[in-house]
Amino acid sequence: MIQKRFLTIAVLSLLLIFSQNAMGQMIDLDIPDTTTSVGSSVEVPIMMSNGADVGSMDLVVTYDPEVLSFSSVEKGDLTNGMLQANTETEGTIIISIVDVDGINGDGELVVMSFDVMGEEAGSSSLTFTSAQANDVNTYIDIQVGTSDGTMTVEQKGLPGFELWMAAFVIFLTMLFRRS
Numbered sequence: 517m518i519q520k521r522f523l524t525i526a527v528l529s530l531l532l533i534f535s536q537n538a539m540g541q542m543i544d545l546d547i548p549d550t551t552t553s554v555g556s557s558v559e560v561p562i563m564m565s566n567g568a569d570v571g572s573m574d575l576v577v578t579y580d581p582e583v584l585s586f587s588s589v590e591k592g593d594l595t596n597g598m599l600q601a602n603t604e605t606e607g608t609i610i611i612s613i614v615d616v617d618g619i620n621g622d623g624e625l626v627v628m629s630f631d632v633m634g635e636e637a638g639s640s641s642l643t644f645t646s647a648q649a650n651d652v653n654t655y656i657d658i659q660v661g662t663s664d665g666t667m668t669v670e671q672k673g674l675p676g677f678e679l680w681m682a683a684f685v686i687f688l689t690m691l692f693r694r695s
Contacts, residue, residue, distance in 0.1 A: 542660070543659070544661045545562055545565075545663070546563045546662075547562055547664055548665050549666045549668070550665065550666075551667075551669075551670060552632060552667065552670070553632070553670050554632055555635070556631075558632065559627050559629050559630075560627070560628045560667065561592060561626070561627045562577075562611075562627075563624060563625065564625040566622070567620050567621050568618075569620065569651050570651070571614070571618055571619075571652030572612070572613060572615070573619075573647070573660075574612050574646065575647050575648075576645045576646040576647075577608075578607055578643045578645050580607065581607040581633070582638075583634070584632060584640050586628065586629075587629045588601075588628075589609065589628050589629070590626065592626050594623045594624060595626060597614050597616060597619075598615075599611070600612045609628065613626070615652070618653075639669060640666070640667045641664060641665075642665040648660065
């Protein structure tokens with residue numbers, strides 16, 4: 517009887533210890549605000565902070581398909597394991613990451629690439645609709661905090677200084693040739 521109670525207390529204590537470790541650990545994911553111009557391609561990172569022994573992650577990011585067209589997702593500086601993206605639903609990117617060594621530290625988790633659609637200025641929210649992570653050793657859920665971003669698309673401005681300078685040099689060359 518005493519052994520049974522001791523075993524029960526030991527198991528409950530271990531469960532409590534592991535659940536507190538998982539509950540105490542929290543990673544933060546951030547999509548920074550980005551500005552680009554009409555007709556361009558742009559890379560947008562998902563940044564991770566406080567990463568410690570993250571074994572797997574499932575992320576769902578949504579965007580406005582009227583403004584952006586998703587082209588690819590690549591591993592960031594922190595990711596060494598497997599990366600898979602599902603883009604079957606327009607406007608939704610499902611990203612799965614598995615790393616048997618664990619993802620640790622702060623930095624780029626993944627980098628998403630988009631092409632800007634249309635000829636008009638506008639914006640698109642880049643929104644986490646789901647973010648789940650698990651510990652590489654215990655498989656226990658890790659709390660994930662998220663910060664959404666915005667992609668702002670601006671009209672292309674006048675040509676840059678270099679183009680105006682080149683046109684001016686050509687003009688001067690033609691002017692002096694006539695003389």
